[in-house]
Amino acid sequence: MNLTVFGATGGVGGEIVRQALSAGHRVTAVVRDPARLEVTGARLEVFRADLTDPEALRPAVAGRDAVLSALGSRNRKADGVTARMTRTILAAMEAEGVRRLLVVSAAPVGPEPEGDGLLDRTARRIVSAALKDVYDDLREMEAELARSSTDWTAVRPPRLQNKPLTGAYRTVVGGTPVKGRFLARTDVAHAMLAMADDPGTVKQGVGVAY
Known part of the structure; x- marks a missing residue:
């Protein structure tokens, strides 16, 4: 596949690039600072851009699968930054007729899982209150997806960890895994790549957790 990755210098984004290249895909990594991109490869194109101008992003998404x-956001005061950046990406994709988009959201944005115990429900509500601005930003991002013409998927992991890839995690299309408390960034990337050509995840939020 011919893929474009935004956020390629972050923990999940860098893993998406790394795993995609290892699987034989062609990858365009969109970055603001190419010096921060730690991944290299013959099938990697680095595209430098900020995320304020859809026209500037059109070459980065044109013709991609x-x-x-x-x-x-990198802080608790998200100020709508993720929704704004996603809106720019959507505009560039729609201008180029590119349909498939997968984004990282978060488990608290999705529905509460049926069967969770009191401990998990309480922890979820505490975290949701502490990170209210971040989750409000992600909810607005998902609303932007729903209003778009793209074939989107919002991947909703719980608390992220820096651990090796396992490939052993649970997914719930339209829901949240029961007692799903953690997921490695490597496995978030693995799940997103696996869903890229999965029609069953189109226009859905997908909970992913161990």
Whole structure:
């Protein structure tokens, strides 16, 4: 596949690029600072751009089979940054007629899993309150996806960890895995790449967790 990755210098984005190249895909990594991109490869194109101008992004998405975004706020005061950046990507994709988009969201944005115990429900609500601005930003991002003409998927992991790839995780299309408390960034990337050509995840939020 011919893929474009946004947020390629982050933990999940860098893993998407690394795993995609290892699987034989062609990858365009969109970055603001190419010096921060730690991945190299013969099938890698580095595209330098900020995410304020859809016209500037059109060459980065034109003709791609799928676009994967690991963009997100780096602080608790998100100020709508993820929704704004995603809106720019959507405009560029729609201008080029590129349909497939997968983004990283978060488990608390999805529905509460049926069967979770009191401990998990309480922890979820505490985290949701502490990171309210971040999750509000992600909800607005998902609303932008729903209003778009793209074939989108919002991947919703719980708390992220820096651990090796396992490939052993649970996914719930339209829901949230019960007692899904953690997921490695490597496995988030693995799940997104696996969903890129999965029609069953189109226009869906997908909970992913161990």
